[in-house]
Amino acid sequence: MIRELLADWQMTKLKALSVLQCRGYVLDKHGDDGVRRIQAALSPAARACIYADDLISTDWVEMVHAVAHAQAYEQVFGNGDGTTAAQMIREITAMHFNGLYRSVFAAASTPLAVLERSSRLWNRFYDQGESQIEIHGESSVTKRILGCPDMPRDHECLTSPYYEELVQQCGARDVVCKHIRCVALGSDRCETTIRWK
Numbered sequence: 001m002i003r004e005l006l007a008d009w010q011m012t013k014l015k016a017l018s019v020l021q022c023r024g025y026v027l028d029k030h031g032d033d034g035v036r037r038i039q040a041a042l043s044p045a046a047r048a049c050i051y052a053d054d055l056i057s058t059d060w061v062e063m064v065h066a067v068a069h070a071q072a073y074e075q076v077f078g079n080g081d082g083t084t085a086a087q088m089i090r091e092i093t094a095m096h097f098n099g100l101y102r103s104v105f106a107a108a109s110t111p112l113a114v115l116e117r118s119s120r121l122w123n124r125f126y127d128q129g130e131s132q133i134e135i136h137g138e139s140s141v142t143k144r145i146l147g148c149p150d151m152p153r154d155h156e157c158l159t160s161p162y163y164e165e166l167v168q169q170c171g172a173r174d175v176v177c178k179h180i181r182c183v184a185l186g187s188d189r190c191e192t193t194i195r196w197k
Contacts, residue, residue, distance in 0.1 A: 012148045013127040017057035019066055021092050041072035064152040089161035097169045111167035145190040153184035163194050172196035
């Protein structure tokens with residue numbers, strides 16, 4: 001029992017705001033029937049968490065459930081290669097770039113500046129760990145996540161499209177993200193390389 005409680009306590013969580021944005025996206029794009037189809041594709045635990053009636057933006061949601069929701073969206077409306085779920089994340093990011101995120105990114109006019117500032121947002125949206133950036137040149141960086149030893153496998157389905165859209169909002173093109181290290185696969189950190197033109 002103690003081990004189960006400790007394991008739950010250590011699970012990386014994110015603010016429910018992100019989940020609520022994805023829920024709203026599904027409803028806007030696919031209506032009530034689309035929501036029901038997504039709910040049917042989720043495990044009972046993920047469904048109870050993601051579609052809780054009393055969920056508010058400041059609640060914490062386990063990352064594993066947020067990833068499951070994106071994967072369910074891909075399963076129901078995509079072709080299985082992750083592009084449909086990635087499009088959802090990109091569209092939500094684009095919508096909020098000049099809205100919800102405006103105060104953070106207002107003075108950031110280059111992809112490097114935006115990615116650097118995005119690292120500062122980490123602790124506003126995640127309950128543990130930190131995000132760092134290593135700059136390799138004017139159009140190449142590595143984003144690093146430290147201190148989240150239990151990030152779920154495939155969590156990059158949420159982070160990589162977010163990074164891609166951030167730099168595209170600053171005029172970058174041909175953006176390529178590659179998740180090269182992951183704690184879910186035994187690494188001590190997660191790393192994503194981001195390159196653009």
